[in-house]
Each structure stands twice: as structure tokens, then as C-alpha cells.
Amino acid sequence: xxxxxxxxxxxxxxxxxxxxxxxxxxxxxxxxxxxxxxxxxxxxxxxxxxxxxxxxxxxxxxxxxxxxxxxxxxxxxxxxxxxxxxxxxxxxxxxxxxxxxxxxxxxxxxxxxxxxxxxxxxxxxxxxxxxxxxxxxxxxxxxxxxxxxxxxxxxxxxxxxxxxxxxxxxxxxxxxxxxxxxxxxxxxxxxxx
Ligand SMILES: [Cu+2]
Numbered sequence: 516x517x518x519x520x521x522x523x524x525x526x527x528x529x530x531x532x533x534x535x536x537x538x539x540x541x542x543x544x545x546x547x548x549x550x551x552x553x554x555x556x557x558x559x560x561x562x563x564x565x566x567x568x569x570x571x572x573x574x575x576x577x578x579x580x581x582x583x584x585x586x587x588x589x590x591x592x593x594x595x596x597x598x599x600x601x602x603x604x605x606x607x608x609x610x611x612x613x614x615x616x617x618x619x620x621x622x623x624x625x626x627x628x629x630x631x632x633x634x635x636x637x638x639x640x641x642x643x644x645x646x647x648x649x650x651x652x653x654x655x656x657x658x659x660x661x662x663x664x665x666x667x668x669x670x671x672x673x674x675x676x677x678x679x680x681x682x683x684x685x686x687x688x689x690x691x692x693x694x695x696x697x698x699x700x701x702x703x704x705x706x707x708x
Contacts, residue, residue, distance in 0.1 A: 560707030587623035603649035
């Protein structure tokens with residue numbers, strides 16, 4: 516009953532939308548393209564270490580120009596960039612890396628930010644070796660390819676657990692590097708909470 520009611524409402528909405536679209540001037544191709552690539556400037560807050568060894572949320576959809584902002588909870592986590600093929604390892608010298616953020620309680624005073632430049636997947640993990648955070652599932656992705664059954668966050672985590680071993684941190688704390696990674700005073704302590 517609920518489903519049929521929903522369908523009815525949806526059909527009505529669709530009819531309204533269709534008539535609206537039909538009545539409106541046909542947009543030019545340029546208008547549509549501009550809308551698709553325009554930066555939204557949204558900030559996506561991720562809480563590091565909420566609910567155990569995890570990022571929350573851990574699967575993020577972001578557009579070019581958006582900021583992904585990491586807020587730290589106890590006890591001592593990091594955010595480092597990897598690729599899908601080598602979980603828990605930095606992608607190389609260009610990997611962004613927040614450094615470790617030890618904190619006893621509450622939320623760290625600073626956040627780590629990156630700016631999204633395109634729609635390609637960005638994989639990240641916590642490189643804390645005490646407790647094997649990445650191998651325990653502390654990883655995430657921005658702009659996962661949802662058309663693929665292979666390159667999923669679930670698969671990344673399974674690979675991380677299966678490969679095991681020890682995480683490696685990028686050698687350089689990645690401020691100002693890839694994706695304009697930077698550390699700034701927490702602009703919104705309530706964001707993500
Ligand atoms: Cu961690």
C-alpha cells in the first residue's frame with residue numbers, strides 16, 4: 516500500500532516535472548556543461564576514529580572545488596593517500612599525509628583539508644601501525660566508481676586485511692602538496708557531529 520502510494524506520488528511529480536520542462540525554453544548544451552563542472556564549494560566533514568577504527572563517513576561523493584575536511588577523535592590517527600592496488604601504502608612522494616594527530620579526549624583543535632580536483636577515485640587510510648588500523652578496516656574513498664563491482668571500498672578493505680603486513684606512512688607530511696592538502700584550525704567544531 517505504501518509502495519503504491521509512493522509510486523502514485525512519484526508519477527504525479529514526474530508529470531509535473533515533465534510539463535515544467537516542456538514549457539521551459541530548451542537549455543543550450545553550454546548551459547548543461549557549465550552546470551556539470553561548476554565547483555559547488557561544499558565541505559564534506561569526515562570524523563576520524565568515530566565508532567572505532569574507521570572514518571565516518573568512509574565513502575564520500577565530492578565534486579571539483581569541494582573540500583573534504585577530516586576531524587580527529589582519540590587516540591592517534593592519520594590520513595594518508597593510497598591507491599586501490601596497494602592498500603595501506605602511500606601512492607608515492609605525492610601522497611597527501613596529515614601526519615599523526617595524538618589526542619587524549621574531545622576533538623583535535625586542527626583539521627586536515629584537501630580540495631577535490633576531479634571525479635577520479637581518491638583512496639585514503641590511517642597509517643597507524645599500533646593496532647594495524649588500516650588492516651582493521653580504517654580506510655575510505657572519495658568518488659568510488661559505483662559502476663564497478665571490483666573497485667569498491669569493501670574490496671579495498673578485504674584486500675587490506677588479506678595482505679596484512681605493516682602500513683607505511685608517506686615520508687613527507689603533505690601540506691601544500693597534492694590536492695592542496697593543508698592543516699587549518701578547526702573552522703567548525705560541530706561539523707560532522
Ligand atoms: Cu587510525
